[in-house]
Amino acid sequence: MKKVIIVDDEAPARKLIKEFLESHKDLVIIEECNNGVDAVKAINTFKPDLVFLDIQMPGLTGFEVLQRLEEMPQIIFSTAYDQYAFKAFEVHAVDYLLKPFKQERFDEAIQKIMDNDKGYLSQLQNLVSGLNEQETYLTNILVSVRNKLINIPVDTIIYIKADGNYARLILEKDSHLTSYGLSKLEEKLNTQQFIRVHRSTVININAVKEAYSYPSSYELIMTNGDMVKVSRSYLDNIRKLIV
Template structure:
């Protein structure tokens, strides 16, 4: 069983590494302390299992899973309270509540062995469960994307708008755009609704960058952004009604 540890706290990583040494069928490939390093090592080494800390310095665990191409089996390590952690048992992934015992680790590894015999992609379940763990809407603060061999982290509050083009989704900043691995539907549910608004089936706009809103045609509106080009984006009739209520005009 080939394993990678993703843990930003060195004492916790060292302890887990020592405990895994007691299991002859476990081969530790690498230890990563950031999401960027973990994504690189996971895609390069292609482990069967990763031990994943829920919160990393640069990415959440779910965002890391979304970013990587190779999808291993996942055991979360977490310090969340017992009630929230029980949500993990509803899915196809195990958890370890820090600090955990060798016996609990052995149980988690046994569950993973069973999953390896009948693998499934549980990324969607992981996202739902992590939402329960947080106990609040998991608004995206940072959005990872690939740029060649690099992994870039986009700050959500610097993104002017998201738009689809040829079935791809792009995050538009002031100077350029980046292709990201989210659908608009996912972004609509994971971005802060006080800041981001779905103006059209093809567009989500950061309201902080809206300069003006004006009637267009057929009950639709048009938004002009505060960028250098004065980008204009459509607002559908349904979205226009919701936007009027939201902004109180």
């Protein structure tokens, strides 16, 4: 059995894919998403084998979703815009379905998955790894809050703490849960500005108001008034800032 997630901002498109999947009993739908941010969270949480992925969506495009995944499933793009076809195959998607498509064309895409389980997956993993190496640091983060997306400039983040399997952005007056784990999010941020001070905490050094030194630790007072403790393992990250 293969786990499937459907990602498309249009409900009729998601419904059509579900109908076409009914004849493929070994493919089981475990989640549906209507935007890129929720897609990243769902894929990283449920680790599907296959994702039907729209390209133009609120929050993140399908290509941006790929660059934020912890593990790479097989991808079948589905979109109404044929100008993305070349780029889709550049990222070695299993197939590219141009809307509107029929059951026969859909079944062809599924057959490619069955014939090329390992080959396509390996190519896609290598491609996304290359994309990530070329990425610049994040300057903004989109987070999902109920039925909308909020744009958070990274400079406004006071610190970031682990919250279960995800990371919570602590701002001046509120906080927001992201779809990333702490370590994965840390990789996306400028290491000259965001540093690890605890296994569960990354701080924005520009948001440190005061620091209190103790024999084997530091306590940092942030601009929002919160106190963040520096654990023994990360003392050098603070000491190297002292001049």
